[in-house]
Amino acid sequence: MPEAGGFRRLAIIGLGLIGSSLARAARQFGGAGTIVAIDRDPAVLERVRALGLADEVTDDLAGVAGADLVILCVPVGAAGAVAERMGPHLSPGAIVSDVGSVKVSVVAGVSPHLPEGVTFVPAHPVAGTEYSGPDAGFSTLFQGRWCILTPPEGSDPEAVARVQAFWEGIGAIVESMTAEHHDLVLAITSHVPHLIAYNIVGTAADLEAVTQSEVIKFSAGGFRDFTRIAASDPTMWRDVFLANKDAVLEMLGRFNEDLAALARAIRWGDGDALHDLFTRTRAIRRSIVAMGQETAEADFGRGRPVTDTTSSARGEE
Amino acid sequence: MPEAGGFRRLAIIGLGLIGSSLARAARQFGGAGTIVAIDRDPAVLERVRALGLADEVTDDLAGVAGADLVILCVPVGAAGAVAERMGPHLSPGAIVSDVGSVKVSVVAGVSPHLPEGVTFVPAHPVAGTEYSGPDAGFSTLFQGRWCILTPPEGSDPEAVARVQAFWEGIGAIVESMTAEHHDLVLAITSHVPHLIAYNIVGTAADLEAVTQSEVIKFSAGGFRDFTRIAASDPTMWRDVFLANKDAVLEMLGRFNEDLAALARAIRWGDGDALHDLFTRTRAIRRSIVAMGQETAEADFGRGRPVTDTTSSARGEE
Known part of the structure; x- marks a missing residue:
C-alpha cells in the first residue's frame, strides 16, 4: 500500500x-x-x-x-x-x-x-x-x-x-x-456564524446615517473580522443554507433568543449579566487556542509588528 | 517643540x-x-x-x-x-x-x-x-x-x-x-459586532444537542473568528454597551430586521436573495483591504504555511 x-x-x-x-x-x-x-x-x-x-x-x-x-x-x-x-x-x-x-x-x-x-x-x-x-x-x-x-x-x-x-x-x-448530528454541529460552529457575518456586513452597507466610507475606515473596531467570512464563496454558501435549512433555522432561533435577552440586559442596565457572559466567552476562546484550532497571537497575528520588542501577547483579566 | x-x-x-x-x-x-x-x-x-x-x-x-x-x-x-x-x-x-x-x-x-x-x-x-x-x-x-x-x-x-x-x-x-455621530458609527463598526460575537459564543456554549467539546473542535468552520472579539475585556465592553445603549439598540434593531429577512429567504428557498447579499458583502471586504485596514492574506494570514510554495492567495469569484 x-x-x-x-x-x-x-x-x-x-x-x-x-x-x-x-x-x-x-x-x-x-x-x-x-x-x-x-x-x-x-x-x-x-x-x-x-x-x-x-x-x-x-x-x-x-x-x-x-x-x-x-x-x-x-x-x-x-x-x-x-x-x-x-x-x-x-x-x-x-x-x-x-x-x-x-x-x-x-x-x-x-x-x-x-x-x-x-x-x-x-x-x-x-x-x-x-x-x-x-x-x-x-x-x-x-x-x-x-x-x-x-x-x-x-x-x-x-x-x-x-x-x-x-x-x-x-x-x-x-x-x-451521523450525518444528522454533523448538520446540527456545523449549523452552530459554521453556518450560523457565516449567516450573521453576512448579515451584519449587509446591514452596515445599507445604513443611511453612517456612510459606507465610514464603515470601511473604522472597521478595525471589530467589524472587519466579520467581513472575512462574509467574503466566502457566495454559491457555496447559498447552497449550504438551503441544504441545511432546518438545523440553521433551529440554531438561529437559539441565537435570536439569547440576543433578545442581551438586548434587554442593555436596555435595563443589567451590567452583571453582561459581565458574566463576557467572562464566560473569554474562557471558550482559551479552550480553542489550547486545542490547537486557533492561534494565540493577538489579533490573529494580523499586522503584528515583527520589529516591536516591547510587546508580549500575554492575556490578562 | x-x-x-x-x-x-x-x-x-x-x-x-x-x-x-x-x-x-x-x-x-x-x-x-x-x-x-x-x-x-x-x-x-x-x-x-x-x-x-x-x-x-x-x-x-x-x-x-x-x-x-x-x-x-x-x-x-x-x-x-x-x-x-x-x-x-x-x-x-x-x-x-x-x-x-x-x-x-x-x-x-x-x-x-x-x-x-x-x-x-x-x-x-x-x-x-x-x-x-x-x-x-x-x-x-x-x-x-x-x-x-x-x-x-x-x-x-x-x-x-x-x-x-x-x-x-x-x-x-x-x-x-461630533460625539453623537461617533457613537452611531462605532455602534455598527464595533459595538454590535462585539455584541453578536459575545452572543453566538454564549449560544454555542449553552447548547444541549452539541457538546462544548464539539464546538471547540469544529470551530475552524467560522465560529473561532467570533471567539477572538468575544475574548475582549469584559469590563470595558460591559461599560460600552451600557454607555452607548441607544445607538447600540438602534443598530441592533436594523441587524435583527435584516436577519429576519435572511431567515425568511432560507425558509422559503430564495437562493437568489442569498447569493445577491453574499456577493455584495464580498466587495466590502475588498474595500477594507484596499484601504489598508485589513490584511489581504487568506484567513488573516493565520496559520498560513510559510513552506508552501504552491499556494497563492489570489481571490476569485
Whole structure:
C-alpha cells in the first residue's frame, strides 16, 4: 500500500479552493498515485493545467472511470446532479466521497445515483479560507484540522478506513458521527456564524446615517473580522443554507433568543449579566487556542509588528 | 517643540492594553517628554515598573499635577468618577483627553469635573486586540489606524491641533466628528459586532444537542473568528454597551430586521436573495483591504504555511 488509503487513481470533481487543495495535498503527501482533475469550467481547467495540479485534466465526468477514489468538491446543491451524471461511469469497487459542509442532503442527493458495488463515504474537512478558485488552494490546508466522516449505517468498514487513512495522510484529524448530528454541529460552529457575518456586513452597507466610507475606515473596531467570512464563496454558501435549512433555522432561533435577552440586559442596565457572559466567552476562546484550532497571537497575528520588542501577547483579566 | 504636540509631561491614567500601548508609543515615537503612569491596581503598577513603561509610576490621581496632557484610559463607565477625583489636581492650561469607545456619555461624565482653563479633547483610537493589561500593549498598535476626535463645539482649536499632532506622531490617522455621530458609527463598526460575537459564543456554549467539546473542535468552520472579539475585556465592553445603549439598540434593531429577512429567504428557498447579499458583502471586504485596514492574506494570514510554495492567495469569484 504505497499511498495512504492505498488509492491508485484519485478523481477530484471541482477544482476550487478545496478541490485544488486536495490535489496539491494528495500529490505532496502521497494520497494517491494518479490524480485526475474534472471541472466543467474552462477557465478553471486552464488554471489547473498551468499550475500542474493533476496528471489528467478534463471537463468530462466520464473521467471518473478507473478511479478507485472519487471526491466531489462541488457546491452541495450540485452534488446530486453531478452524481447522477457520473454514476454510469464509476468503476466497480470505487469509493465515492465528498467535502460538503452539509451531509444529510448530500447523502440523499448522491446515494441513489451510485451503482451497486460503489461505496459512498461522505466527508467534510472543517477547513477553508475566504478565497475561492484553484489559485487559492494550498497543500497544507487540512493540516491539524478536523475531517468529519458520516458513513451511513452498514457502510463497508474497509472503505471507511481507507478514506480515513487518506485524510490522515494529508494531515487531518478524523472523527465520525451521523450525518444528522454533523448538520446540527456545523449549523452552530459554521453556518450560523457565516449567516450573521453576512448579515451584519449587509446591514452596515445599507445604513443611511453612517456612510459606507465610514464603515470601511473604522472597521478595525471589530467589524472587519466579520467581513472575512462574509467574503466566502457566495454559491457555496447559498447552497449550504438551503441544504441545511432546518438545523440553521433551529440554531438561529437559539441565537435570536439569547440576543433578545442581551438586548434587554442593555436596555435595563443589567451590567452583571453582561459581565458574566463576557467572562464566560473569554474562557471558550482559551479552550480553542489550547486545542490547537486557533492561534494565540493577538489579533490573529494580523499586522503584528515583527520589529516591536516591547510587546508580549500575554492575556490578562 | 521637540515632541509631536509639544507636550512636556504626559499623564496616562489606566495602564491596560491601550494605556500601556500609549506609554510605549509616546516613548518610542516621541510623543511627550516625561511620562507619568497612574493606576489604582497595585499589580498593574508593578508590571508597569517592571516593564519600564513610564518615568513616574503612582496610584495617586494627584500625579496629574504639572501634566500638560492627561489621557484617561479607563473603562468608559469609570471616566466620570476618575475625572471628579483628578479635577482638583489638574494644572491650568492642561489638556485632558481619553481613549473611550463611547463619546457622548464620556463627555457628559468628564466635562463637569474639569476646572476652568482645562480643555477636554475627547479621542477614540480605533485599535486594540483581544488581550488586556499592561503586558498586552505594544508601541505600534496605533500605526495606520484611525483615531477619532470629537471636540465639543467651541473647543480651543489650538488644543485640538496639539492632540491631533500627538496621535499623528504615534502613527494614527486623525478624523474629527461630533460625539453623537461617533457613537452611531462605532455602534455598527464595533459595538454590535462585539455584541453578536459575545452572543453566538454564549449560544454555542449553552447548547444541549452539541457538546462544548464539539464546538471547540469544529470551530475552524467560522465560529473561532467570533471567539477572538468575544475574548475582549469584559469590563470595558460591559461599560460600552451600557454607555452607548441607544445607538447600540438602534443598530441592533436594523441587524435583527435584516436577519429576519435572511431567515425568511432560507425558509422559503430564495437562493437568489442569498447569493445577491453574499456577493455584495464580498466587495466590502475588498474595500477594507484596499484601504489598508485589513490584511489581504487568506484567513488573516493565520496559520498560513510559510513552506508552501504552491499556494497563492489570489481571490476569485
